[in-house]
Amino acid sequence: MKRSVSILIAVLATGGIALGQGMSPADVSYDEYGAVEVSLSGQPGNAEAGEKIMTTRGKGNCIACHQVDALAEYPFHGEVGPPLNGVADRYTEADLRGIVANAKMTFEGSIMPAFFKNSGYIRPGIAYTGKAAGPGDLFPILTAQEIEDVVAYLLTLKE
Amino acid sequence: MIKRALTGAVCVATLVAGAFVGMNAVADEHANLIVNGEIEMVVRTEAPEHMENVDTIYSGWVYRATETQALQMDDFDNPGMLWVDQAAEYFETAQGPEGRSCQDCHESPEALAGVRAVYPKWDEERGVVQTLENQINECATERMGLEPLKYTGSEMVNMSALLASVSRGMPINVAIDGPARETWELGKELYYQRTGQLELSCANCHEDNYGNRIRSDMLSQGQINGFPVYRLKNAKLNAVHSRFKGCVRDTRAQTYAPGSAEFVALELYLASRGNGLSVEGPSVRN
Amino acid sequence: MAENVKPRVRVPRTASAGEVITLKALISHKMESGQRKDGDGNTIPRSIINRFTCDFNGENIIDATFGGAVSTNPFMEFEAKVPESGTFLFTWYDDDGSVYEESKEIAVS
Amino acid sequence: MKITRRETLMLAMGAAAAAMIPSAASGAAIDDAIALFTGGATPGEGGVTLVAPEIAENGNTVPIEVSAPGAVAIAVFAQKNPLPDVASFKFGPLAGAQRAATRIRLSGTQDIVVVAQMADGSFVQTSQEVKVTIGGCGG
Numbered sequence: 294m295k296r297s298v299s300i301l302i303a304v305l306a307t308g309g310i311a312l313g314q315g316m317s318p319a320d321v322s323y324d325e326y327g328a329v330e331v332s333l334s335g336q337p338g339n340a341e342a343g344e345k346i347m348t349t350r351g352k353g354n355c356i357a358c359h360q361v362d363a364l365a366e367y368p369f370h371g372e373v374g375p376p377l378n379g380v381a382d383r384y385t386e387a388d389l390r391g392i393v394a395n396a397k398m399t400f401e402g403s404i405m406p407a408f409f410k411n412s413g414y415i416r417p418g419i420a421y422t423g424k425a426a427g428p429g430d431l432f433p434i435l436t437a438q439e440i441e442d443v444v445a446y447l448l449t450l451k452e
Numbered sequence: 453m454i455k456r457a458l459t460g461a462v463c464v465a466t467l468v469a470g471a472f473v474g475m476n477a478v479a480d481e482h483a484n485l486i487v488n489g490e491i492e493m494v495v496r497t498e499a500p501e502h503m504e505n506v507d508t509i510y511s512g513w514v515y516r517a518t519e520t521q522a523l524q525m526d527d528f529d530n531p532g533m534l535w536v537d538q539a540a541e542y543f544e545t546a547q548g549p550e551g552r553s554c555q556d557c558h559e560s561p562e563a564l565a566g567v568r569a570v571y572p573k574w575d576e577e578r579g580v581v582q583t584l585e586n587q588i589n590e591c592a593t594e595r596m597g598l599e600p601l602k603y604t605g606s607e608m609v610n611m612s613a614l615l616a617s618v619s620r621g622m623p624i625n626v627a628i629d630g631p632a633r634e635t636w637e638l639g640k641e642l643y644y645q646r647t648g649q650l651e652l653s654c655a656n657c658h659e660d661n662y663g664n665r666i667r668s669d670m671l672s673q674g675q676i677n678g679f680p681v682y683r684l685k686n687a688k689l690n691a692v693h694s695r696f697k698g699c700v701r702d703t704r705a706q707t708y709a710p711g712s713a714e715f716v717a718l719e720l721y722l723a724s725r726g727n728g729l730s731v732e733g734p735s736v737r738n
Numbered sequence: 739m740a741e742n743v744k745p746r747v748r749v750p751r752t753a754s755a756g757e758v759i760t761l762k763a764l765i766s767h768k769m770e771s772g773q774r775k776d777g778d779g780n781t782i783p784r785s786i787i788n789r790f791t792c793d794f795n796g797e798n799i800i801d802a803t804f805g806g807a808v809s810t811n812p813f814m815e816f817e818a819k820v821p822e823s824g825t826f827l828f829t830w831y832d833d834d835g836s837v838y839e840e841s842k843e844i845a846v847s
Numbered sequence: 848m849k850i851t852r853r854e855t856l857m858l859a860m861g862a863a864a865a866a867m868i869p870s871a872a873s874g875a876a877i878d879d880a881i882a883l884f885t886g887g888a889t890p891g892e893g894g895v896t897l898v899a900p901e902i903a904e905n906g907n908t909v910p911i912e913v914s915a916p917g918a919v920a921i922a923v924f925a926q927k928n929p930l931p932d933v934a935s936f937k938f939g940p941l942a943g944a945q946r947a948a949t950r951i952r953l954s955g956t957q958d959i960v961v962v963a964q965m966a967d968g969s970f971v972q973t974s975q976e977v978k979v980t981i982g983g984c985g986g
Contacts, residue, residue, distance in 0.1 A: 350985050357667045357983035368956065369668035369981050373661050397651075404660065406650040416647045416706045421985060423701035426649075434649065434704075517904035528748045531811045534766045538744060606742075650985075666983025668902075684905035685982075687810030702984040738905045758943030771952070773929045798939025800947065805932040807925055809908045809950040816936075817943030 315437025318410050327399030328387035333437035343446025346439050379452035390444045408435040485513050488527055491621040493730040500727040511729050512672040523736040532682035532734030535689050539614035548596040561618045568619035568731050572720040574632040581635040603711035604691040613680045616733025624677050626723045639721025648705025675726045678735030747828050749842040753820050763814045763828050771806030789831040795824035822846050877924050877931040884922045890972035895963040899977050906953045906979035914946035915963035927957035953979050
């Protein structure tokens with residue numbers, strides 16, 4: 294928990310995170326259950342933008358694995374992960390942020406890819422090219438703000 | 453169908469939701485594959501002993517929609533057979549500096565029936581596990597004096613389709629003991645290794661989630677008994693190492709090269725997971 | 739002439755006079771639709787089989803026109819009435835001017 | 848899950864309605880293509896059948912079969928393809944039936960419209976929606 298404290302201090306000291314910036318993956322602090330309290334971008338998420346990310350293949354592509362009834366206008370949802378209906382009733386904002394950023398911190402060994410991570414991979418490639426990623430080629434799959442947008446969308450999923 | 457143990461809750465939720473997102477019509481899970489009304493394929497059977505997490509093995513044919521399945525049930529409807537015909541012509545064509553053909557040594561493609569079923573295979577002389585493609589190139593370069601065929605190029609894929617076609621219906625039976633063991637172990641390690649930025653192993657999709665859909669694609673067990681495969685997606689024959697490459701790329705990982713020691717090892721391991729299924733190539737998949 | 743174009747046809751060997759039989763025809767062809775773009779964003783020009791015909795002893799059975807939406811390796815299945823023994827002529831017309839032909843005999847009793 | 852069957856149905860109808868909006872918007876090209884085939888005549892119904900999968904596993908290769916007993920020609924149109932003309936079949940004197948099967952490409956979920964020209968010069972049409980699946984991998 295040392296790191297989260299120091300980030301908090303940094304945030305307080307600089308009067309918050311500047312617009313358009315955000316944490317880098319190494320700065321994210323997960324609690325012992327994998328939750329992340331602080332907004333990664335320092336800005337609120339936009340649920341509408343989140344919906345777009347959830348349904349775009351090169352982005353979150355969440356419906357590739359999860360059923361989301363509220364997204365029925367985008368046909369064919371996957372079955373690999375649990376349905377996300379009512380997910381906001383089951384998890385807090387911090388839980389959801391942690392799961393989207395790196396689900397393995399919450400569910401050990403989860404098949405779900407980490408969307409806010411850029412190191413610690415075996416044979417990483419440059420996006421979907423199959424070519425080896427050199428130093429500087431690896432970016433989180435979603436940006437800090439995109440994670441916040443997805444979390445904002447997930448928080449609308451109440452039953 | 454072929455759903456592995458799911459909790460009741462998840463199962464019900466999936467069914468209810470599935471009703472309105474419009475799910476794929478997948479054929480009857482008990483459907484049997486008989487090609488041309490005569491070649492009976494084993495599309496489901498008991499898993500080989502070495503498999504720890506799977507009881508029953510299924511051909512990828514089982515997971516496809518009825519219309520796709522039908523394309524493989526008659527050689528005329530199977531576009532892959534177009535290239536089997538081409539390879540049969542190549543087989544009897546004299547070429548190279550000495551004007552030799554495949555036929556000079558092997559009387560007919562049918563004389564090679566059964567070969568597909570036992571590859572990849574330990575090659576005593578070379579001291580490595582050889583794929584069928586390696587063996588074809590050994591013939592091309594050493595016996596016919598040709599330049600090696602490109603590993604996943606069309607001439608090679610066509611030839612491998614021809615050799616598969618004459619073994620159709622025979623059970624896959626690759627050896628994994630003796631000197632092939634080390635290669636097999638490497639293949640197994642690669643199968644379970646989570647690579648790329650999506651940190652996915654072969655097993656994550658094809659052992660833990662077969663019978664589940666990603667978007668509308670139903671995940672198969674990743675069996676390779678049907679290769680080369682005519683895919684509706686790209687409307688051509690696909691070599692098994694090309695398919696490996698595509699899958700690895702989709703995990704945002706650096707791929708291995710077709711014909712590399714790693715892909716040969718993975719092929720041996722995957723083939724061994726299908727020991728007992730029928731040789732189906734050229735098969736039809738989506 | 740486009741590369742590697744190879745036709746396959748299926749015709750029953752025999753039939754009785756006046757019988758209706760099913761014919762199938764398949765040809766390897768990329769059927770480039772004219773709708774795709776290459777890596778530089780330029781439209782790949784259309785290159786398809788635009789017409790397919792089948793005749794029997796000089797009389798027409800079917801005359802098909804294909805657009806860019808007919809699948810790669812175009813497949814056709816249709817029915818013919820055969821009054822007598824003779825020859826089916828299958829003809830594919832390529833955008834590039836090539837014409838591919840295949841013929842098959844049938845014995846009618 | 849607390850969705851009742853009734854709610855599920857309503858959701859389904861909502862989804863169908865949403866799916867119809869772009870269809871209506873891009874209907875002009877197919878109308879023109881059909882008018883070209885019919886010479887402007889409005890097709891009637893009945894007498895022509897289309898067999899196509901409800902859900903196509905891959906939009907690149909969708910098997911279809913059309914038939915219209917007594918027709919001289921049958922034309923196939925895809926409502927949302929960039930070019931709606933898919934194929935047309937003219938039947939000669941030795942046609943054993945006015946039936947043809949082929950495999951076509953669909954750019955996405957849409958209606959296939961089949962119009963037959965009968966021997967008396969009239970036209971009939973039928974249509975069916977084919978849902979085209981969407982793959983899961985991101986690449």
